[in-house]
Amino acid sequence: MITDEHDLRHHGDAEVRDDGADLVDLAVNVRTGTPPSWLVERIAASLAGLAAYPDGRAARRAVARRHGRPPEEVLLTAGAAEAFVLLARAFAPRRAVVVHPQFTEPEAALRDAGRPVHRVLLRYESGFRLDPADVPEDADFVVIGNPTNPTSVLHPASTLAQLARPGRVLVVDEAFMDAVPGEHASLAARRDLPGVVVLRSxxxxxGLAGLRIGYVLAAPETIAALERAQPLWPVATPALAAAEACCAPPAVAEAEEAARQIARDRDHLLSRLADLPAAEVVSPAEAPFVLLRLPHAAEVRQRLRELGFAVRRADTFPGLDRNWLRVAVRDRTTTDAFVTALTRAALP
Structure with a gap:
């Protein structure tokens, strides 16, 4: 069992609630300006049915249609994070591999369930990109993010497909895939690959972090095993209403346009960061956040707080140290103000 200094339970929301300061939030990856009013109205309308037990059938069908799969290949969860706990409970891998740096909850859930974890650490020198040969052949449970939090790396679907094989559970965390225009690297619709489990948020x-809604896409027998590990009625009626609404064709189209705007805003952030010689940015970045390295980043992060900006410390991710920060993509006005503050904060 791995034990080290990384705080696997630290998440971006801690950066904006530690001291109650009024900070511009670049630490949390929830899209600003959300949830939209039409979604709030759908959720509010569901409150009239709170006397009844939650019925997830309509939401399950909506998710299935969205990804071209039958409903028995869908499991609704209280956020994608719950799925990691269910996976750790439902399976007893002999050799679980977590590819880092990535979201830390998968490893934390495995360790909490008493499962031994082997880390594969990707390196900045290789662009934090995976070579399938990096994963031990005898691994029977593999977890990787795509696009990866916090590196913003999008692994090609063909690369991840090489990891799939009989006797192995391959968990692909696609929590940010709907922020990628066209979702071109997704495995969500792939039903031909053995053992693939795709998680979505x-x-x-x-903008539903407070509601907790996500889902799992996998073979029916895998879904059944996860469902047995799940408590009864795990997803509340308002969250089910949100899932059904967000998977409808108009919402999917709206998310696609949002992804394209995020890409434009990210390009602007990257161009501004290029003006800071001391900052090394992981590129190409394809998620709604970027990862950067700069000298004395821990001190810079504190100075940024004094200037009114919260960014995510990245030393809690295995494979990274105190010189890394994660920054959420925001609109151009916010980005320009942030880069001005970062330039000041990075001065010796």
Missing amino acids: LTKTW
């Missing part, structure tokens, strides 16, 4: 793009 609706909390980031739609």
Whole structure:
């Protein structure tokens, strides 16, 4: 069992609630200006049905249609994070591999369930990109993010497909895939690959972190095993209403346009960061956040707080140290103000 200094339970929301300061939030990856009013109205309308037990059938069908799969290949969860706990409970891998740097909850859930974890650490020198040969052949449970939090790396679907094989569970965390225009690297619709489990979140793009809604896509027998590990009625009626609404064709089209705007805003952020010689940015970045390295980043992060900006410390991610920060993509006005503050904060 791995034990080290990384705080696997630290997340971006801690950066904006530690001291109650009024900070511009660049630490949390939830899209600003969300949830949209039409979604709030759908959720509010569901409150009239709170006397009844939650019925997830309509939401399950909506998710299935969105990804071209039958409903028995869908499991609704209280956020994608719950799925990591279910996976750790439902399976007893002999050799679980977590590819880092990435979202830390998968490893935390495995360790909490008493499962031994082997880390594969990707390196900045290789652009934090995965070579399938990096994963031990005898690994029977593999977890990787795509696009990866916090590196913003999008692994090609063909690369991840090489990891799939009989006797192995391959968990692909696609929590930010709907922020990628065209979702071209997704495995969500791939039903031909053995052992693939795709996780999705609706909390980031739609601003539903406080509602907790996500889902799992996998073979029926895998879904059944996860469902047995799940408590009864795990997803509340308002979250089910949100899932059904967000998977409807108009919402999917809206998310696609949002992804294209995020890409434009990210390009602007990257161009501004290029003016800071001391900052090294992981590129190409394809998620709604970027990862950067700069000298004395821990001190810079504190100075940024004094200037009114919260960014995510990245030393809690295995494979990274105190010189890394994660920054959420925001609109151009916010980005320009942030880069001005970062330039001041990075001065010796």
